[in-house]
Amino acid sequence: MQPVPESKIRVPVRPPQLVTRAAVRAALDRISDVGLVRGPAGFGKTLAVAEWVRTSPGPGTAWVRVDAEDEDPRRFWSAVLAALARCPTIPPSSRLRDRHGWPAEGGPEFLAALTAALDVLPRPPRLVLDDVGELTGAASLHGLRTFLRDRRPDLATVLCSRGEPPLGLARLRVARRLREIGPDLLRFTPYEAEELLRAAAPGLTQAEVTVLHARTAGWPAALWLAAAACADPTDPEAAQGFSGEHPLVADYLEGEALAGLDGTELDVLRRIGVVNPVPTGLAAVLTGRADAGGVLDAVEHRTGLVRAEGRGREVHRVEPLLRDHLLGELRRYAAGTPARLEAVTARWYAAAGRPDAAAEHAARSGDALVATEILRDAGPTLLLSGRHRPLRRALDTVGEVGLAREPGLAALAALARTAAGGPPATHAPRWPEDPPPELAVLRAAAEEFGAVPATSGRRDPDVLPHQPGVRALGLLARALTAVRVGAPGAARPLLADALELADRHGFVHLAVQALVLRAVAAAAEGDAAEVRQAGEVALARAERSGLRHSSWAAAAAAVLAHAALLRAEPRDAVRLAEAGLAGLDHPGRGPAELRFGLAVLRAAADVDGAGEARGDRARGLDRLQHARAELGDEPVDPHVAAMAALLEHRAALDLGHPTAARSVHGWLVQRVGETAESALLRAWTDLAAGREDRARAAAHRALVECGAPLLGVTEVEAWLVEATVAAEAEERAAAREALERALGLAEPLRALRPFAGAGPEVRRLLVQLHGGPGAAGSFAGAALAVSATTGSPAAALSERERAVLALLPSLLSLEEIGADLSVSVNTVKTHVRSIYGKLGVSSRRTAVLAGYERGLIAPAPALTLRG
Structure with missing residues (x-):
């Protein structure tokens, strides 16, 4: 031996x-x-x-x-x-x-x-x-x-x-x-890396530990070298400066990891360093060697520093620090080569159908011409798929001078900026007089979404291009136009086609946009169930796709918050409005109109009782006024202005501030002119001042003379004014007809909120209509429930008296009520007299009405609120 x-x-x-x-x-x-x-x-x-x-x-x-x-x-x-x-x-x-x-x-x-x-x-x-x-x-x-x-x-x-x-x-x-x-x-886990690093350098912050673990990818030797580098108290920036080019790392790699590799293998590793992991086909292009994959396999077999991945071992991954080291050598000894390799990589990924990777490498190449070439084809796809980071990086590489020569890319840049919550462009791109269809679509989309100023002479193409990204943008722009001009029905098929394209091509951002517009169109058509369904799906998709902090996710939250407010569910409205505002990250981010709308909805929910104390309602009015002041002279869509005005005006009147109500009425007229909504505000003001005739005339103008209202709920409110005035004038048939019209219009909208502040005359009519035939009767029970106000405490009635009161709305006689409760008819009569005295009423009908008003009688579930 x-x-x-x-x-x-x-x-x-x-x-x-x-x-x-x-x-x-x-x-x-x-x-x-x-x-x-x-x-x-x-x-x-x-x-x-x-x-x-x-x-x-x-x-x-x-x-x-x-x-x-x-x-x-x-x-x-x-x-x-x-x-x-x-x-x-x-x-x-x-x-x-x-x-x-x-x-x-x-x-x-x-x-x-x-x-x-x-x-x-x-x-x-x-x-x-x-x-x-x-x-x-x-x-x-x-x-x-x-x-x-x-x-x-x-x-x-x-x-x-x-x-x-x-x-x-x-x-x-x-x-x-x-x-x-x-x-x-x-590989070291983050916890193991932290244990090792803190033992050597206790002063490292959690962020520095996280950075070091990410840069080393848990490579133990690299972490030990990082620990040694960070143990030097004289170098507080050691953690940030640690990379594959750090002297400790370079010495280790050259003396240990790379010692057994020949010149060919090292050259291949240097040239593929611009991308990690690298597909075998791209490795061959970058190195000019058809056998690049075989070379990488040999390096993997001998060193393990390269790892083949995928079922067919079609990509190779290099350890991050080794890649940094070799790429640094390439920069030092072959200046300009990394940029050229980045451009080659960008074009290869573009041809392979990977626009995100193509745009990222085009940006890293620093070549404006390469970035322009890539974005001409890939830009719309990147925008609609929500991959905005590589899009913005490539656009930055194109630069302001390049964007001035490329109006299509300027439009994409503006759309990407506003999608991220940034401000729109202050100047319109230089559109050619007769743009090709693709450019005409980009112009239409940028102008319709407010990303660039609208200019005259725009001619949209009759037939949309077939390229999926451009076509989808065109469908979305046409749908938005249809909603804005009051033709939401025309928007629905356009949005259906856009969603089909989104699902087929992975346009996740487009899907969120189309769903939000579908919810808006449904609201305009009075389809509350569709509003809720489309809005919730939009939020869910935004969450799954990493778009929770986008303006469109905030818009979805605003649509849902408004729907919750109409359903008289103020706490849900608060939750949604706050989520939308949080999604805009910080003050000043996001369209001013969207931030204003969300702030208004949040404040109105307080007015409606989302808080516990009356002080919360007063604070809600303050917030409504503050939101309008914060908006200043910023432009706002007429529908949003009308919504804000109705909410603030109603709150001001309910809280006894007629001057504040007049102020918001003037603001609305200044913003959108005389509309059905401004006529409604005048009717509310006159009704609160006891001028019934003038209130009735203003409501009539809102319903007949002012044209189509901006908001679906406007007609409901106007008919309620008519019902109130007619009831006070003892015009019972007219009052009942007006209330039935209000209920019929409110039911598809799920608009219970207008009935929350209804007066006693309207509540008496609701009691009569509750349970009756038709849409009005079926919706009256829900409306009656939200119209109940807090009266005498429920404890004022004994348990037995409340049981008797609960049976008074039925058609049972007092004898039958006694039999049902197993007491004598005389006992029932005693309870009834006590109920009358405590509620301050003199008849069975008025006792029932008071019971509903004070929440002592729960309306029968005659209606299931869908959506």
């Missing part, structure tokens, strides 16, 4: 501050046959296995560190025998203790004798072959393959290697005899 150095068969010493790797330790504990611990240089393979050997209970371990000289099988097997002989669990009588009398090491007789000696042991030791990838000699490899095949299966054998050793392990995988611990498990 050849002499063996002690260092070759000794378990490595544990260094200080080694982090306990619980997951790695557990995986090693599960090795019962053959284990493969595989990872690049510096992944802590040896240290992890050494720690396991030293601390885990077991039958003892024979450790062999393999090196290039073990190509000679005699040297390799001598080391194996020496390691087994020094294992304390080997009995003194075992042949393994005898260094003499063995056949020639590595031959069939030797392997048979070694196997037999191990077979007779009561309990075999573990065998660790460290750096087994260094074993390249054919004879040594053949002998080890034979040994792994023939040894007793309970002799646990652990192989440590940078790559896959050529030992025929596939057979063991198929037989499920191989336990593998790969680079992913050997």
Whole structure:
């Protein structure tokens, strides 16, 4: 037997501050046959296995560190025998203790004798072959393959290697005899990285620890180097400056990780450094080598620093710090090459149908012409799919001068900016007189969405282009136009086509936009169920797609908040409005109109009782007024202005501030002119002042003379004014007809809010209509419930009196009520007299009305509110 150095068969010493790797330790504990611990240089393979050997209970371990000289099988097997002989669990009588009398090491007789000696042991030791990838000699490899095949299966054998050793392990995988611990498990978790880094540099912040873990990708050696770099108290910026070009990292990579690579392999690694992971086809283009994939496979096999991914191993990933190091070398020694490679990568990804990657690499190339070329085709797709970051980066690369020459890209830049909540462009692009259809669509979209100032002479194409992104933008712009001109029905098929394109091509941002517009169109048509369904789906899609903080997600929240307010659900309105405002991140971000609308809805919910105290309602009015002051002279859509005016005017009158009500009426007229809404505000003011005739005339103007109202709820409110005045004038038939019209219009809108402030005359009529035939009767119960006001406390009635009161709306006689409650008719009469006295009424009908008003009688569930 050849002499063996002690260092070759000794378990490595544990260094200080080694982090306990619980997951790695557990995986090693599960090795019962053959284990493969595989990872690049510096992944802590040896240290992890050494720690396991030293601390885990077991039958003892024979450790062999393999090196290039073990190509000679005699040297390799001598080391194996020496390691087994020094294992304390080997009995003194075992042949393994005898260094003499063995056949020639590595031959069939030797392997048979070694196997037999191990077979007779009561309990075999573990065998660790460290750096087994260094074993390249054919004879040594053949002998080890034979040994792994023939040894007793309970002799646990652990192989440590940078790559896959050529030992025929596939057979063991198929037989499920191989336990593998790969680079992913050997990488430090964020928790383990923090433990290591803080032990060396306690002053590191959590953000710095997170950055270092991300830059090293959990590579243990890199983290140890980072810990050493950050331990220097004289360099407070060490964490931020740590990269693949740090001197400690460069020395390690050059001396250890890259030492075995030849010039071709290094050149390939440098040139693919512009993209990670790199598809094999792109690697061939970047390096000019058709065999680039094979070169990368060879580097993976020998070093593990490159890893093939995908079912067909069609992409290769390089360790981030190594990539940074090699790319830094390329910048230093071949100036301009990285930028040229970035441009090549951008064009390759564009041809491969990856617009996001194409735009990102175009931006990194710094070449305005390349960025322009990529965005001409990919820009609309990036915008509609919500991939705005690479779009904005590429647009920044084009630059202001380039955008001035490219009106289509200028329109895209404006649309992307406003989609992110930024301000619209202050100047319109220089549109050509007769733009091609694609450019005409971009212009229409940018102008309709307020991203650029509208200009005269716009001619939209009769037929939309077939390119999915441009076509989808055109559909969306036409749908918005239809909604704005009061033709929501025409918008529906356009939005349906846009959504179909969105689902087919992954236009997630377009889908959110189309769903919001569908909700807006449904609101204009009085379809409350569709408003709620489309708005909620829009919010859900925005959440899933990472667009929760976009202006369109905030718009969806505003639509839903307004619907909740109409349903007399102020707390839901608060939740939605606050979510919308939070989505705009910080003051000043997002369209002023949208922020104003959300603030108005939030304030109106307080007025409607979202808070507990009356002070909350007064504070709500203050917030309404503040929102209008904050808006200033900013333009606002007439529908939004009308909504805000109705909410603030009603709040001012309800809280006894007629001057404030007159102020908001003047503001509305100044903003949108005389409309049905301004006539309604005048009717409310006159009604509150006791001028019934003038109120009735103003309501008539709102219903007949002012044309189509901006808001669907306007007609409901005007008919309620008519019902109130007619009831006070004892025109019962007219009052009933007006109330029935209000209910019929309110039912599809789910507009319960107008009835919340209804006067006693209207509530009496609701009691009569409740449960009657038709839409008016079915909706009257819900309207009656929200019109109930807080009167005398419910405790003023005894439990038995409340039971009697609950039966008074029925057609039961007092005798039948007594029988139902198992009491005498005289007892019922006593309870009725007490009820009349406590409620201050004199008849059964007025007792029922007072019960509804004070919330003592719950209306029968005659209507299920859908949506």
